[in-house]
Amino acid sequence: xxxxxLFLLSLAAASVLSLQxxxxxxxxxxxxxxxxxxxxxxxxxxxxAAWKDFSRNLKLDKVYLSTFNNSVPAEDAAIxxxxxxxxxxxxxxxxxITYNTRGTNRQRYESFCFSDPxxxxxxxxxxxxxxxxxxxxxxxxxxxxxxxxxxCAEARGDRSWGQFRMDLLDEVAKECVVGAAHKVNPKCRVIxxxxxxxxxxxxxxxxxxxxxxxxxxxxxxxETRDATSEQHLQAYESFGIIRYFENIRPGxxxxxxxxxxxxxxxxxxxxxxxxxxxxxxxxxxxxxxSGMSFPFREMNRTWGDMGPMLDMKELRAESASRGxxxxxxxxxxxxxxxxxxxxxxxxxxxxxxxxxxxxHSDGEEFLHNYLGMIGIPVEIVPEFPADEKAIIxxxxxxxxxxxxxxxxxxxxxxxxxxxxxxxxxxxxxKGMRHIVEMTVTDRKADIDTVxxxxxxxxxxxxxxxxxxxxxVMTYYTNDSWxxxxxxxxxxxxxxxxxSAYSDGSIFVLAVPDNFSHLYALPAGALNRIRAVVxxxxxxxxxxxxxVALFTYDNGTCAVHSFHDKPVEIEIVFKGGGKLQDxxxxxxxxxxxxxxxxxxxxxxxxVATVKVTLPPHSFxxxxxxx
Numbered sequence: 001x002x003x004x005x006l007f008l009l010s011l012a013a014a015s016v017l018s019l020q021x022x023x024x025x026x027x028x029x030x031x032x033x034x035x036x037x038x039x040x041x042x043x044x045x046x047x048x049a050a051w052k053d054f055s056r057n058l059k060l061d062k063v064y065l066s067t068f069n070n071s072v073p074a075e076d077a078a079i080x081x082x083x084x085x086x087x088x089x090x091x092x093x094x095x096x097i098t099y100n101t102r103g104t105n106r107q108r109y110e111s112f113c114f115s116d117p118x119x120x121x122x123x124x125x126x127x128x129x130x131x132x133x134x135x136x137x138x139x140x141x142x143x144x145x146x147x148x149x150x151x152c153a154e155a156r157g158d159r160s161w162g163q164f165r166m167d168l169l170d171e172v173a174k175e176c177v178v179g180a181a182h183k184v185n186p187k188c189r190v191i192x193x194x195x196x197x198x199x200x201x202x203x204x205x206x207x208x209x210x211x212x213x214x215x216x217x218x219x220x221x222x223e224t225r226d227a228t229s230e231q232h233l234q235a236y237e238s239f240g241i242i243r244y245f246e247n248i249r250p251g252x253x254x255x256x257x258x259x260x261x262x263x264x265x266x267x268x269x270x271x272x273x274x275x276x277x278x279x280x281x282x283x284x285x286x287x288x289x290s291g292m293s294f295p296f297r298e299m300n301r302t303w304g305d306m307g308p309m310l311d312m313k314e315l316r317a318e319s320a321s322r323g324x325x326x327x328x329x330x331x332x333x334x335x336x337x338x339x340x341x342x343x344x345x346x347x348x349x350x351x352x353x354x355x356x357x358x359x360h361s362d363g364e365e366f367l368h369n370y371l372g373m374i375g376i377p378v379e380i381v382p383e384f385p386a387d388e389k390a391i392i393x394x395x396x397x398x399x400x401x402x403x404x405x406x407x408x409x410x411x412x413x414x415x416x417x418x419x420x421x422x423x424x425x426x427x428x429x430k431g432m433r434h435i436v437e438m439t440v441t442d443r444k445a446d447i448d449t450v451x452x453x454x455x456x457x458x459x460x461x462x463x464x465x466x467x468x469x470x471x472v473m474t475y476y477t478n479d480s481w482x483x484x485x486x487x488x489x490x491x492x493x494x495x496x497x498x499s500a501y502s503d504g505s506i507f508v509l510a511v512p513d514n515f516s517h518l519y520a521l522p523a524g525a526l527n528r529i530r531a532v533v534x535x536x537x538x539x540x541x542x543x544x545x546x547v548a549l550f551t552y553d554n555g556t557c558a559v560h561s562f563h564d565k566p567v568e569i570e571i572v573f574k575g576g577g578k579l580q581d582x583x584x585x586x587x588x589x590x591x592x593x594x595x596x597x598x599x600x601x602x603x604x605x606v607a608t609v610k611v612t613l614p615p616h617s618f619x620x621x622x623x624x625x
Contacts, residue, residue, distance in 0.1 A: 026344035027277055028061040029337055030255065030285040031330075032096055032140070033082065035066045035074040037289050042078045047085040054293055055089075056322050058330030059337075064096035064138050064285065067130045071101050079133060095134030097126055100142040113147040114172045114205075115155050124176035131181035131188040138219050138254075138285075139177070141195035144204040145169060162360070165205030173214050191254055193219035196233055198241060199396075202360035208248055208382070209359040217252035219285070220245050222276040225262030227516075234516075235562055236372030236548050238272045242279035243350055244357075244380040255283030259291065260329050266296050267303075267616040269329065270310045270336040271562070274618060277340050278550050278558055279350060284337070292330030303564050303615035309339060310616065343620055346582045348554030352379030353533060355392040356400075363395025364422040370515040373562070374526050374545045376533055389415060390535040395422030404431050411435070411504030416601070418507045418533045421471045436499040436506055438475035444513065445472050445493060447486040452524040465520035469513045473497060483507065483599075484528050495521075496529055498599050505600050507532055519545035531596035538623070543569030547613065556582065558620040561613035568612050576607045577625040587624060 023029055041047045065082050067074045086093045101112050101119075112119045130137050145152075145165050156164040173179075178190045192215040194206060201208060212218050222238040225231070238256070246253040256276035263269035276284055286292050304312060315335050319327040355368055357380045371378045371392070378392055384406045385391050391410070397403055404427060410417065424432055425440035433439075446467050453459030470486055472493050480499035485492045497508040509529065512518060527542045534540040539557040541549050547569055550558040561567050571579060574595075579588045590607025597603060613619060 023059040023061050024337060024341045026341055027281060027337075028092070028255075028283040029059055029333070030062040030064065030283050031058075031060055031289045031292055032064045032257075032285055032287045033066060033289040034098070035069040035072050038065055038067075038074040038078045038082050039072070041082065042075075043081045044085045044088075047082060050293070051085075051089070053324075054289075054328075054330065056324055057319075057328045058286075058292055058334045060091050062092035062094065062283070063289070064094050065134075066096035066098060066140070067133070068126045069098040069100070069140070073126070083133070093134070094136040094138065095130045096138050096140060097130055098140035098142050099123060099126070109142070109146070111142065111145045111147055113149055113152065114145050114168050115147070115149070115151045120172060120176050123172060124180045127177045127180040127190070128184045131185040131190075135185065135187045136189045136191070137181060138191045138193050139215075141193050141221055141257075143169065143173075143177075143192060144201075144206055146204055162203045162205075166202060166207040166210070166360075169205040170207055170210050170214055173211070178215055189216040191215060191217045191219050193221060193257060194245065195221040196223055196237060196241065197231065198244065199362070199365040207360075208245075212245070212249040212252060217254050218245050218249065219254055220256045220276075220281065222256040222272055222281075223259050223261065223287075224272055226264045226268055228264075229262035233366065234369035234373050235268075235271060235275065237366070237369040238275035239279045239350075239548070239550060240369055240372055240378065240380060242276060242281050243352065246279075247379070247381045253281070255285055256281035257285040257287060259287040260294075260296075265299055265301060266312075266329075266332045267301065267308060267310045269332055271560070271616060273333060273336045274309075274340050275548075275560070277337075277344060278347070278560075278618070280344070280347075286330070286333055292333065293328055295326040296329050296332055306566055307614040308616045309614065309618065310335065343558075343582055346622070347556050347558065347620065348552035350379065351537065351551055351553040352377040353390060353392055353537060354379055354381045354385035354388050355394060356381055356384050356397045357394070358382070358397065358400045361396040361399035363398060363426065364420060364511065364515075367394050367420065367422075367511065367515055370518050372548055374518050374521070375530055375541045375543070375547055375549050377537060377549045377551045384410075386410060388536060390533065391415070391417050392533065393417060393419045393423045395420060395426050398423050398426035403427070404435075407435065407506075408502070411506065412502045414503040416505045416507075416535055418509055421473060421508060421510045424473075424508050425471075435501050436475070436497075436508060437479050438473055438497065438499075438508065441472045441474060443472040444469050445486070445488055445491075447488045447493075449487050450495060450522055450525045451485045451487060451492070452522075452528050453482075453484070460524065462522035462524045464517075464522060466517065468517040468520055470495070470510050471513075473508065473510055481599075483532070484525050486510070495525060496532065500600060505598075521545065528596070532598055535598075535601065538574050540572050541569050542572060542608075543567060555623045556620065558618055559611070559613060560618035561615060563613075564615050566612055566614050568610060570608050570610050571621065572606050572608050573623055574604060574606055575623065575625070576605055577623060578607075579609045579621040580624045582620040582622055588621075
């Protein structure tokens, strides 16, 4: 460690002015370059040799050059060569730092010990060195701590590990990272890149309440990869997490970050890029430069001839015209960027249904993304959205000690809310029963049938895609009512439950033990849930799960299918008229009608258009009168 510290302190200073190449209208195409890559390419000539093939596959506007990664510092001469090379190509150059250590290999990812004076000295020296080179620095997402050494254990005192770690990392950020960089270079902007596991941040020191303000802004990890891989993240998060961090500090979320890890198919990689940009990220960073240089493997895509957005025949033909025989992952990225860039300036600012997640809250982890995957345009916010007309509350919201007062006030003003069974159960012994007299019991039911009655109707029986384990909720007859119910062997319980309170309406959604079993609910049940929850947005969809809806403030929307085959959906939009496909220009006539019946809600005029979505593809539309 001392050798590393002395090496860093000896590096010479150089500063870089930013240039923007401007290959795309609506975002920057960016690559992260690790310190190992900086050292390996080493010279202008080394970069030039690699650039010929790289630049034929992928256009870059910007790079982040790492000065420190996995305890490997970039060498002074190599940093200067890389800066000189990329500037000569008109590529903007900023700095990067990955504060991770090889450590003792006792853990899979081993962080620095932020209580250790020697480690803190290295952290500070890295920040100071990097600020001498660059006016902007992004920290890769290893600025957390999982250290439980004896020093940390004693320093923790009576605090939880999470509170201790958040306090510690905020202190180190102010003294050794942001403060140190600003002292060396007052113009330097230090940005923290947060990873994709936002519901667990507070346990390992990431503090979303203080961090986005301690640092000069944030960057967003949108690498959802494959839902079957280790983290089991749902694709919608690539969109939703951008919006969440933007809502924490508006205007200071500087980009999204995607890698090829866990991308079983090239389509899954492209989808992460598209969702990042549909959320209006101003930059899209690709990790990493070498990774984008590797040829991707051709895989058996059963949907390859079904018209997916990622048309491999077209991509290969375009590649061949450039003299490329083995297209790289970078080529996939450029193809994806070229497809979406012409659309983005036609879409407004994303406007979803607000869902309150207090800082450092726990409960129903990552459920928001599963709701997004059943076609609900949910948007996480860190403050209670009191001024909205309709909101969603998951179990995380129950961590606010004043939540029941906020719920009552919201309903007093005539608001509508959908709360989950997890939210209700967390509060049922704390006063929630005074609002809806029901109980989320400890009993579970394995159900295979859903009854979708609508309002005042007999209902229809529809089968689930698999047996679903649901919480059993009980209630007082005629105090509140089932809106949608599930049943098994002649017994039934609420799936979606309704109650009036004051001037407002509250719906309780029973959430399956396995959140992904929401996808097994039949389209009729999903349609009803969407009709209830989308009061305050201009669009909703009818159809199967695993189709996401993104709504914007200028009368536009986008829909993305994650299915392996084409699916037909209906887009229901307020008012009347037509929908124009924003990519093809095609105008589709809407079938006029009235909106769904929902308790205590006036029915407005709507129109409906049927559209087909190819596999792993999106379409976007604008209302035309």
